[in-house]
Amino acid sequence: MIYDVAIIGSGPAGISAAIYAKRGGLEVVILSDFKGSLKRTEKIENYYGFPSIISGEELHKNGILQAERLGIHTVNCQVTSIEQTFANSFSVKSTIGETTAKSVIIACGAPSVKPKVEGVEAFEGRGISYCAVCDGFFFRGKSVCVLGSGEYAAKEAEYLLNLTTRVTVLTNGEKKYSPMPQGAAVSTLNIYNFEGNKSLNRVNFEDGSFLPTDGVFVAEGVANALDFARRLGLSTDEKGSIIIDKDGNTSVKGVFAAGDCTPGINQICYAVSEGASAGMSAIKFLKQA
Ligand SMILES: Cc1cc2nc3c(=O)[nH]c(=O)nc-3n(C[C@H](O)[C@H](O)[C@H](O)COP(=O)(O)OP(=O)(O)OC[C@H]3O[C@@H](n4cnc5c(N)ncnc54)[C@H](O)[C@@H]3O)c2cc1C
Structure with a gap:
């Protein structure tokens, strides 16, 4: 099967992109190892609509359920490369094999490289x-x-x-x-x-x-999205973030990016907003194709 859009990542950016793309009539697959910043967020009290504190784990779970209810295909895997094929589609290679799509949204988040220092994991959320x-x-x-x-x-x-x-x-x-x-x-x-x-x-x-x-x-590490960006020839900034315009377009047609892997503020509301823009842009791109 050739999907209209393959989304890498199931954080707020990826799920939001998927919801907008799917509701706009696209066949959408989310490829993700279901980790990321959101799942590591213990307490969220600055995101709209939650009078009580919600955990990242719970918000992430709700997002997946919402996507699946809309008929979005979610696949648990680790993406290893994304390549543009000569047929103007994209080949996404992952631990479950190859997925083909007419467009790609990179929503991998910022890298979560943990320093190898004793005590880092033990004191997460406690200092x-x-x-x-x-x-x-x-x-x-x-x-x-x-x-x-x-x-x-x-x-x-x-x-x-x-x-x-x-x-x-x-x-x-x-x-x-x-x-x-x-x-x-x-x-x-x-x-x-x-x-x-x-x-x-x-x-x-x-x-x-x-x-x-x-x-x-x-504050260590670089975006793992940089590997995909290098492979696809996307423009990045000096920190390795993927450069996008206000609609989520990268420098390569048919490739969009959203969330913590782009420049800007690393917050859930930003990721959701950029994801929506990327999803809408994928719809526009495929209508024009
Ligand atoms: C400890 C902590 C506390 C935070 N607290 C808050 C807060 O209170 N309020 C707030 O607004 N923001 C908070 N943030 C920031 C917020 O979590 C992020 O801005 C937001 O989650 C970014 O969303 P995203 O979708 O871009 O990335 P992520 O949530 O990181 O999601 C990235 C997704 O990509 C997947 N992925 C990555 N690489 C691959 C790969 N190679 N193959 C397959 N899948 C892959 C991951 O599994 C994940 O699903 C916090 C972050 C941290 C780390």
């Missing part, structure tokens, strides 16, 4: 965070660290400097790092582990020294 915009508010007036050495770490540090009393960027042994915002301290020492009781309270370094802290914001 370890992956998102300054989401969780920085909970650390206002406190002392925090940012783990990373690139542009992303610098941006997170910049955001946190407005809320917290002290920000230390931990490069974990990386001596070459992006310029950090004024006011942020930088430590290039190798990290031994993150330590705490109920919640994280200090960073231990390999040289025996330590730094008391209330939280660590992980």
